[in-house]
Amino acid sequence: MFVLEFKVKPKPIQIQAIDEAIRTSQFVRNKVLRYWMDNRGVGKTELFRYNTRLRKEFKFVDDLNSHACQTAVERVLRAINKFFDNCKRQIPGKKGYPKFKKNTRSVEYKVSGWKLSESRKHIIFTDQKNIGRLKLIGTRDLLFLQIEQIKRVRILKRSDGYYIQFSVKLDPRDTVKPLIPSQKAVGIDVGLKHFYADSQGNLEPIPQFYRKGEKQLNRANRQKSHKYDSNKKKAKLPQSKNYHKARLRYALKHLRVSRQREEWLKTVALRLIQSNDLVAYEDLNVSDIVRNRHLAKSISDAAWSTFRRWLEYFGYKYGKVTVAVPAHYTSQKCSSCGQKVPKTLSTRTHICFSCGYVEDRDINAAINILRLGLSTVGQTGSQAWGEGTATLVGAILSGQVSSANQESSFL
Ligand SMILES: [Zn+2]
Structure with a gap:
């Protein structure tokens, strides 16, 4: 799989719709996880069946494309399998018991619930979340792809805005x-x-920029923690405006530094x-x-x-x-x-x-x-130097045995 990423600039009303879709997928994920915790031994089929039930029960779940709901269930399954796998392999320490998510930042569609415009410069989401049409900003071209090659479409929220990722079945070769x-x-x-x-x-x-980035990040992080008020947290009051400003500054800096690093x-x-x-x-x-x-x-x-x-x-x-x-x-x-x-x-x-x-x-x-x-x-x-062929090859190479022995002492 190959990921092509585009930036999008949704209008405020579209941002609401995207956030709502992300929240719904998080809701499905957490509900399905709860169901798994409360019903020992339920497997994949029951979890997917439970998802169908959620769709009937909650209109806002039904509004999200059914495949997008499925990917939320798949996320839970992945977390569960990883946990079981860690237990089976008896890795030391924590085994990663699946956790509820609070800050999901993406929602993932499969092959339905969206379509591309004729020019393939826009994506249109067609489910009942009403995200609508978004312009794809980026240098990559989708025109060279067959639509069937696109297996997943993810809407992703980062601190500097929204992105669309296409998972494409494409051999880079x-x-x-x-x-x-x-x-x-x-x-x-x-x-x-x-x-x-x-x-x-x-x-x-x-x-140089590696160390410099580290220093800048540490500074931004310190400024953020200075503005954090634990008394407010205890009283369940929101943090100050300045704290949120500092938090955003840190997040943006983090994004810049990590992009620069990845590029390098x-x-x-x-x-x-x-x-x-x-x-x-x-x-x-x-x-x-x-x-x-x-x-x-x-x-x-x-x-x-x-x-x-x-x-x-x-x-x-x-x-x-x-x-x-x-x-x-x-x-x-x-x-x-x-x-x-x-x-x-x-x-x-x-x-x-x-x-x-x-x-x-x-x-x-x-x-x-x-x-x-x-x-x-x-x-x-076919003529691999293995156990079966050793004598045969050994006979032919007898003249080189001394040098081969010399070499083997190096290994
Ligand atoms: Zn030596």
Whole structure:
């Protein structure tokens, strides 16, 4: 799936209608969740049946397109499945028991309840929520699509306005010319001092705006909390105008900073994919990064997963190999001789006592990651070097055994 996003500028009356549609979808979600909590063991079918009942019972639910109500039920199902999955896998800590939503920011339609204008520059919502016609603002063109390719339409509310997202069934490979192979492979190690170090000896710095954005965000956040009055909260009184102004300032700043970051991460990922045929990186998941405090300080978990997502996306799009390797001892091992060279986090240089190899700590790790990546991808094809064929190939390659043995000591 591919997401195309447009900005829209609804009139005040349309904003009311959109907010009403979002509230309805949240109502359905929370009601269905409540029903699941109160009726142990009910499954998918019962939840969808309950949704139908809600539509009969409440006119405002019936006013929302039936598929849009279904997607609200699907959201609950996803949350429930995730919770069960976490329990089954016995992940430590909280299992993510589904929660009620208070601030839903979107409503999702499927293939009905909306249509595009002839020029495909406008979308018209046709259900009883009366959102009506909205002009799609953006540089992307919908004309090249078949309407059947659009599987979902989402109306999304952000602090700077409203957006329409189209989930499109489209293979990104179809829209791109393949790149000329670069004849290069690279391993990257996400670091503390820089965004990453690569096996080719480059260090990618964390840009100035990254830290600057952090400072600005912290300041805006402080201003927001200064204006927050907990006594008012206790007395259930609304917060002051100035608080809401500060809150909006913070939200807008947040949006600007995160867009700027995403743009940068995207550029870096694209550059890596364009100039290499294989990119290897550590398979760090969010909890690894959160646990590893020095990484958490360097880049946020969100930045890393965004970066990885773009890397894998561009890899797929341009037909390059991306490979995630298990994060074990990549910084401790000597990339030249394989000897384990223990070091603390403050040791910035890898100095091997065994073979004398000296390299930046993170570049050494990146070389290990590349090597792991290459061996993970392995050999494909009919003559694969596997158990069944080892003797056969081994006989033919006997002349090279000595060099092969030498190499294996490196691995
Ligand atoms: Zn060594």
